[in-house]
Amino acid sequence: MDAILKKILEEFQMRNIEDGECFMTRDIVWELNVSGSDIYLLRSTEDCKLTLKAVMDQRLGIVTTDTVDQAAVKSTIQSLVEACESSTKDPSYTIASCNKAEFIEDDTERNEALMYESLKGYLSTLKEKYPLVHQEPCIFKHKFQEKFYVNTKGSDLHSVTGVYEFLAAMNGTDGKNTSSMAVSSFITKDLHKPLIEQGNLAYVVEGVNKHMHPQKINDTFKGSLLTTPMALHGLLYSLMENCFSDHAFISDSSPLKDKLGETVFSPKLTLLSHPNHDLLTDKSLITADGHVAEEVTFIDKGTITSFRLSLFASKKTGLPHCKNDGEHMIVQPGNKELNTIIKETKRGIILGRFSGGMPSNNGDFSGVAKNSYYVEDGEIKYPISEAMISGNILDLLRNIRDISSEQVNFGARLLPWVCSEGITISG
Amino acid sequence: MQNLKQYLHNLSRYTELKAQENKSLVISLVNGTVTKNTVTKKSGVSARVYESGSWGFSSSSINSHDSIGYVIKEAKHNAKFLDTKLKKNKPFFESADFSHTINRATKKHRYTTKELIDFLLELDTYIQTKYKDLTERTITLKALDMDKSMLFSSGNTLDAFLCKTHIFFSFSIDDGGDVTEIYDLVGDGRQFEDVFHTPEELFPTIDELYNALKEKSKGVYASAGVKECILHSNLAGILAHEAIGHPVEADLVLAGSVAGPLLNQQVASPLISLVDFAYDYNGQELALPIYVDDEGTRARDVTIIDNGVLKSFMHSRESAMHFGVSPTGNGRAFDFSDEPLIRMRNTAILPGSSQLKDMISSVEDGYYLVRSSNGQADTTSEFMFGVVKGYEIKHGVITQAIKDTTISGKAFDVLKSVSMVSDDMTWSCAGMCGKKQMIPVSMGGPAIKCELNIGGR
Numbered sequence: 001m002d003a004i005l006k007k008i009l010e011e012f013q014m015r016n017i018e019d020g021e022c023f024m025t026r027d028i029v030w031e032l033n034v035s036g037s038d039i040y041l042l043r044s045t046e047d048c049k050l051t052l053k054a055v056m057d058q059r060l061g062i063v064t065t066d067t068v069d070q071a072a073v074k075s076t077i078q079s080l081v082e083a084c085e086s087s088t089k090d091p092s093y094t095i096a097s098c099n100k101a102e103f104i105e106d107d108t109e110r111n112e113a114l115m116y117e118s119l120k121g122y123l124s125t126l127k128e129k130y131p132l133v134h135q136e137p138c139i140f141k142h143k144f145q146e147k148f149y150v151n152t153k154g155s156d157l158h159s160v161t162g163v164y165e166f167l168a169a170m171n172g173t174d175g176k177n178t179s180s181m182a183v184s185s186f187i188t189k190d191l192h193k194p195l196i197e198q199g200n201l202a203y204v205v206e207g208v209n210k211h212m213h214p215q216k217i218n219d220t221f222k223g224s225l226l227t228t229p230m231a232l233h234g235l236l237y238s239l240m241e242n243c244f245s246d247h248a249f250i251s252d253s254s255p256l257k258d259k260l261g262e263t264v265f266s267p268k269l270t271l272l273s274h275p276n277h278d279l280l281t282d283k284s285l286i287t288a289d290g291h292v293a294e295e296v297t298f299i300d301k302g303t304i305t306s307f308r309l310s311l312f313a314s315k316k317t318g319l320p321h322c323k324n325d326g327e328h329m330i331v332q333p334g335n336k337e338l339n340t341i342i343k344e345t346k347r348g349i350i351l352g353r354f355s356g357g358m359p360s361n362n363g364d365f366s367g368v369a370k371n372s373y374y375v376e377d378g379e380i381k382y383p384i385s386e387a388m389i390s391g392n393i394l395d396l397l398r399n400i401r402d403i404s405s406e407q408v409n410f411g412a413r414l415l416p417w418v419c420s421e422g423i424t425i426s427g
Numbered sequence: 428m429q430n431l432k433q434y435l436h437n438l439s440r441y442t443e444l445k446a447q448e449n450k451s452l453v454i455s456l457v458n459g460t461v462t463k464n465t466v467t468k469k470s471g472v473s474a475r476v477y478e479s480g481s482w483g484f485s486s487s488s489i490n491s492h493d494s495i496g497y498v499i500k501e502a503k504h505n506a507k508f509l510d511t512k513l514k515k516n517k518p519f520f521e522s523a524d525f526s527h528t529i530n531r532a533t534k535k536h537r538y539t540t541k542e543l544i545d546f547l548l549e550l551d552t553y554i555q556t557k558y559k560d561l562t563e564r565t566i567t568l569k570a571l572d573m574d575k576s577m578l579f580s581s582g583n584t585l586d587a588f589l590c591k592t593h594i595f596f597s598f599s600i601d602d603g604g605d606v607t608e609i610y611d612l613v614g615d616g617r618q619f620e621d622v623f624h625t626p627e628e629l630f631p632t633i634d635e636l637y638n639a640l641k642e643k644s645k646g647v648y649a650s651a652g653v654k655e656c657i658l659h660s661n662l663a664g665i666l667a668h669e670a671i672g673h674p675v676e677a678d679l680v681l682a683g684s685v686a687g688p689l690l691n692q693q694v695a696s697p698l699i700s701l702v703d704f705a706y707d708y709n710g711q712e713l714a715l716p717i718y719v720d721d722e723g724t725r726a727r728d729v730t731i732i733d734n735g736v737l738k739s740f741m742h743s744r745e746s747a748m749h750f751g752v753s754p755t756g757n758g759r760a761f762d763f764s765d766e767p768l769i770r771m772r773n774t775a776i777l778p779g780s781s782q783l784k785d786m787i788s789s790v791e792d793g794y795y796l797v798r799s800s801n802g803q804a805d806t807t808s809e810f811m812f813g814v815v816k817g818y819e820i821k822h823g824v825i826t827q828a829i830k831d832t833t834i835s836g837k838a839f840d841v842l843k844s845v846s847m848v849s850d851d852m853t854w855s856c857a858g859m860c861g862k863k864q865m866i867p868v869s870m871g872g873p874a875i876k877c878e879l880n881i882g883g884r
Contacts (some may be wrong), residue, residue, distance in 0.1 A: 066488035086541030136682035173683025357813015366882030
């Protein structure tokens with residue numbers, strides 16, 4: 001790997017590329033796959049990826065390949081130069097300045113035997129306690145990743161990580177009734193803790209059982225939306241993409257573009273991204289634009305404190321650069337227990353999963369509430385089917401009634417339940 | 428394409444060996460700035476081995492003689508690892524003997540990246556000059572080439588070069604603080620040079636999109652509830668794919684999809700026939716022609732619904748063996764490092780005999796839905812897709828545009844409510860379907876009148 005990086009930098013120099021950068025990653029994956037209730041596939045993959053970026057005469061080119069050997073370097077860089085020559089000029093194209101750091105995690109190797117036993121243990125639990133739950137698919141893998149970043153300014157960043165990733169899509173069926181598909185995923189290093197006790201897996205599995213007999217809501221009303229941590233991640237992802245990201249600002253479409261420093265959301269909301277939090281298993285130590293990732297607070301007690309702009313977007317817009325790709329979201333907990341929040345709900349739903357069209361730039365959304373429950377007069381009444389919800393993400397985060405004191409740790413995210421008012425719900 | 432036959436003696440009783448390169452080009456202009464100019468090549472080799480009911484898979488991004496030997500050995504090892512533990516003792520599959528070669532690459536001189544960017548810049552100049560009130564104009568070119576060679580234990584081979592190219596237009600307008608956006612796309616299952624010729628030929632698409640945006644900016648929110656809808660032929664395909672296609676993929680049937688117990692039962696209006704085509708329709712080769720799938724199965728059309736009756740599921744070799752039927756050639760994988768899963772190919776509702784104008788005039792209070800965004804299916808047969816372009820219909824006449832909304836329903840309920848099917852047909856291969864792996868799919872259909880649940884205010 002080091003020899004290839006050295007060759008790339010030499011080749012940059014020979015081609016007079018003053019602003020050139022190279023990302024190289026090596027991923028080794030060992031993966032068990034489940035269909036139904038049985039392990040059926042063992043998959044092992046090795047993948048190398050090389051992404052070269054250059055700015056020549058204010059023109060940008062990017063080439064990505066997985067042919068990572070010394071012989072291919074020349075031809076890859078030739079493709080890169082051609083990509084630059086074909087591009088248009090923009091003085092905002094740039095690369096990172098010099099950064100040097102190394103992050104080598106302890107305990108990056110996989111334990112195949114323990115992985116197999118963990119997964120068998122989970123499947124045994126399902127067979128014994130939840131025999132009607134089917135996984136399609138369930139994927140349990142170990143991912144070892146080595147990442148390098150070098151550039152012509154002298155940057156040298158290196159990270160080595162190894163984590164276990166669990167993902168299960170499941171539904172319940174008794175041959176006559178079928179529940180909606182539910183999804184659970186988390187990242188862990190702890191194989192000694194049963195899988196069902198990690199992330200939100202137990203909640204999801206139990207919910208699948210209940211959702212084999214859902215009922216319809218028979219009217220349309222405006223009420224409370226209690227968003228579960230898993231569903232919250234989806235909404236926050238849309239918020240970040242539509243309002244905080246490079247595209248939102250370069251296209252001038254972000255509805256929050258003039259609101260830096262302003263309080264636009266509920267003061268109960270604090271949203272940050274932490275690349276190296278003690279409580280999070282997954283780490284993201286190098287940003288996509290070649291910097292050491294920093295902890296960034298995007299919303300502090302309702303006030304917008306940062307956007308998620310890369311170096312390019314920052315130069316383009318004149319707004320501050322964000323050294324964080326926004327992947328490791330943490331929403332600070334509130335001071336009210338979930339049970340209390342439910343008891344204080346007059347009428348609304350608990351949103352398990354949102355299935356809908358991409359929200360508009362202005363935050364408008366509509367879609368189906370999946371794996372969700374109807375709440376009335378402080379009680380969970382029944383699981384619901386085919387309920388549509390519509391509203392606006394920005395309004396949702398302005399009209400927060402409560403945030404739970406409990407959070408779910410997904411390994412890469414730490415999120416609570418959030419209760420908002422003013423959502424249209426129709427059966 | 429690569430000759431893998433020299434490795435036949437290395438293969439076990441059931442092995443799929445693959446060498447593949449996927450190349451994708453994305454060029455994006457946002458308000459005239461090139462924000463993406465990226466070529467991505469993903470290539471390598473893989474092997475999948477079946478051992479009495481257990482599967483082993485291995486892949487490497489190095490395509491060399493040694494790495495091919497390595498992935499075959501690793502895949503065998505992985506299959507054996509599981510078989511030793513699980514001892515399923517399932518039978519092997521019947522062998523296959525059909526080989527095929529297909530090459531959809533253009534025979535024309537290839538554009539350079541600069542020429543492609545210049546093409547897009549001409550489009551951008553046209554938009555910027557003519558439509559000065561747009562706050563955002565994004566033009567994105569996406570081109571995908573998939574070059575795959577496969578060898579199967581029976582000795583049959585697949586060499587396939589498939590491709591697709593699309594240009595996406597996305598516009599936004601700020602109408603007094605309320606931002607409205609819209610998108611449209613053009614393209615086909617071929618390389619750029621065979622799909623696009625001059626920027627001028629796309630100007631009418633741009634004009635139409637701008638006009639639709641202006642209408643939408645003055646539009647209204649749909650009212651929530653169950654409504655009579657006319658789905659433009661653009662949307663019939665996504666209905667076929669999301670509402671019916673996924674629930675009848677045999678792996679989801681085995682997982683408990685509601686379609687499972689409904690074979691040979693009336694599940695839709697007799698006006699509905701739905702087919703997952705393998706490679707051609709009415710004598711014309713389709714955008715994603717699958718002659719041999721990634722399991723070496725000779726692909727055939729699957730009539731899923733025939734005059735409203737559910738007739739078949741879509742199968743891999745393993746699911747076909749479970750159900751006691753012949754495999755259908757639906758085992759597909761996207762990248763070299765992906766294993767085959769049951770996937771759709773070219774899924775379409777067949778045309779009927781009604782005229783679109785008659786269908787619209789038959790709706791007293793409903794919607795005409797024209798363009799969708801993303802969609803999703805469920806094992807309950809509930810489906811949803813986003814609608815980014817649509818209109819109210821009042822007393823048989825199209826009136827105001829509607830803002831973005833989402834429609835949903837239970838597949839078989841919706842299909843039973845179909846009362847008219849138009850006589851035209853539209854195909855699209857722009858979509859990518861997600862199910863562990865993203866994969867290109869093609870969908871088609873006529874206009875349809877049915878009842879759907881609409882999300883609104």
